[in-house]
Amino acid sequence: MKKSAILVAHGSPAEPLPQAATMQALAVRVAMWLPGWQIIGATLAQEGALEAALAKADKPFIYPFFMAEGWFTRTNLPRRLAAADHADLIQLAPFGTDPALIAMMAKAATSSPQSKGLLIAAHGSKVSKTSSDTTYEMVKQLERLGIGPIKAGFVEEAPFLADVARDMPDATCLPFFALRAGHVVQDIPQALEEAQFRGTLLPPIGEDIRTAQLIAAALDQAFWDQTQG
Structure with a gap:
């Protein structure tokens, strides 16, 4: 077989x-x-x-x-x-949800030496908390590795990405997405532009x-x- x-x-x-x-x-x-x-x-x-x-x-x-x-x-x-x-x-x-993803996220997060913090851009949901719960667990694990300051902002629920990005204008933004689709191509860049984000926008982690x-x-x-x- x-x-x-x-x-x-x-x-x-x-x-x-x-x-x-x-x-x-x-x-x-x-x-x-x-x-x-x-x-x-x-x-x-x-x-x-x-x-x-x-x-x-x-x-x-x-x-x-x-x-x-x-x-x-x-x-x-x-x-x-x-x-x-x-x-x-x-x-x-x-x-x-793979535990091995934590180290991969950490390496991606530290790829911009001039960064002032890490902003994780995630999907979120108005219906289910599983998306945000998974994102917050990733934030917690990255904090344990010494990554910080770190915050999460969402496309479909509060705290919305644009609002969080205003407080982290020079951070590295890492999309917590598998594929480059509508949210990654349109919604995330639009939210960052609205927030006058000056930092680095990385590819979605699924493209690593x-x-x-x-x-x-x-x-x-x-x-x-x-x-x-």
Whole structure:
């Protein structure tokens, strides 16, 4: 049996192809760290993409390329898997909750030596607290590593990014997002411009060069846990 995994992101319903291509490219990079594995990238937004990936893979691990547990990882994705007769597959914890991400965030945060603090730009939600809870946990862990001053600002809930950015005009802003989509491309730059932010805006953490290795390590550990169990 060939070891396999499907990396699943939300994607963009309005424009599914660019993010689908991004996930396919990520799958190639992850596969470089896992010789002998079959790694497939897909998005929920691209019609039929997840189902096509499931048809190609033999009992794959499902890796949610999301920043937090929420409706998509707890309800939508399992529902899609069940509908395709794959409810028995092992689904890993989302990318944004991996403890290894803390060190990766710290390295990204210290990449701008002239920075005066770290501003984490995150999604947030008017409905669920899981997104903000995950973000605040990341803030707490980074503070323990000596990163600071550090604050979080959100796109969809208070404290809003523009309001926090006004108090940290020369900070490094690190988007706590998996993919470069609408919030990263439009909402975050607009909020920073509104706040007259003068600091450095980094790419979303999901684009970090170390992401593929982090995912590969999580998949390798999942396979080891499965064989030992």
